[in-house]
Amino acid sequence: MTEHRESRLELAAKIDVTDWFSLRAHLERGGVILVDRMLDLTEVGVAVAGDEVKLLERWIAGGLVGKPSAEQVAGWDAQTMKVFNCLIVSPFVLVQEVPEEKA
Template identity: 85%
Template sequence: MSEHPTSRQELAAKIDVTDWFSLRAHLERGGVILVDRMLDLAEVAVAVAGDDVKLLERWIATGLVGKPSAEQMKSWDAQAMKIFNCLIVSPFVLAQEVPEEKG
C-alpha cells in the first residue's frame, strides 16, 4: 500500500500569498486556475496533483474551479494590490481570492 506522495497537510503548508500582477504572468501561459473561496485550496491541490478527474469536473461544472473570466481579470487589473492565496501544483498555479479587510 503506497501513500499518496503529496498530502493535504504538505500542500497546505506550501500555500503562499501573492498579488494579482504576479499571478498575471502565469495567466498568459494558461497556468492559473481560480478556486472559489467555498473550497479548501489544499483539497483542490490534492485533487489536481492526484488527477482526480471526476471531482475536478464536478467543481468545474458548478463554477467552483476554472479559468478567471475576462470580467474578473479586468476588475483585478484595476486593483493594484489585489491579494490571492496561491499554491503551485506544476504546471498550474491555483489561486484563491483573499477577501478585502473591512475597516
Template identity: 55%
Template sequence: MTPTREELAATVDVAEWRLLRGHLERGGLIVVDRELDLVEAGVRVANDDSATIGSWIEAGKLAKPSAEQIAEWDAADEKKFRMLIISPYILIQDEGLTVG
C-alpha cells in the first residue's frame, strides 16, 4: 500500500550529513531541489510516477549528490538536511540548516 501525502508529511525529519553519509555509499541518497516540495517528491517516488520523476531529473531538480556537493558536505558534517525515507531511498533537501 502506498503511503498517503499526510503519512509522508508526518515522517519528514532533519538529519545531519554525518548521519546520512553512510546511505551515500549504497547509492540511496537523492537530492531534491529547494524549488520542489519534499513531500510531493516523496509521493511521486512512492507512486513510481516515472513521467514526473523523469522530467525532474532532466531539469536537474532530482539527482544523486554530485562530487562537489559531497566534498562541501564532508567539510561541514554538521550540516543539516530535511529528509524523507521512501525505501530504498532517502530524499534529502538542503535547507541551509546548520547546528546552533
C-alpha cells in the first residue's frame, strides 16, 4: 500500500499546466487522453500507471476518459490561449481542461 501512495504523490507532483499548442504534437501520435473535470487527474494517472483496466473501462464507458473528439480539437485549435492541466504517464499525456476563468 505504501508503494501505491508514493506513486500517487509522485504523480500529483508531476501535474503541470500547458497550452494546447504544446500538446498538439502528442495528439498527432495518438497520445492525448482527455480526462473530465469531474475526475481527479492524479487518480486517473494512478489508474493508467497501475493498468487498472476495469476502472479505466468504467470511466471510458461513462465518457469521463477518452480521446478528444474532432470537434473538441477544432475548438482548441481556434483558441490560441487554451490551457490544460496535464500529466505524463508514458506513453500517454493525460489532459484536463482548465476552466477559462482560471486560465
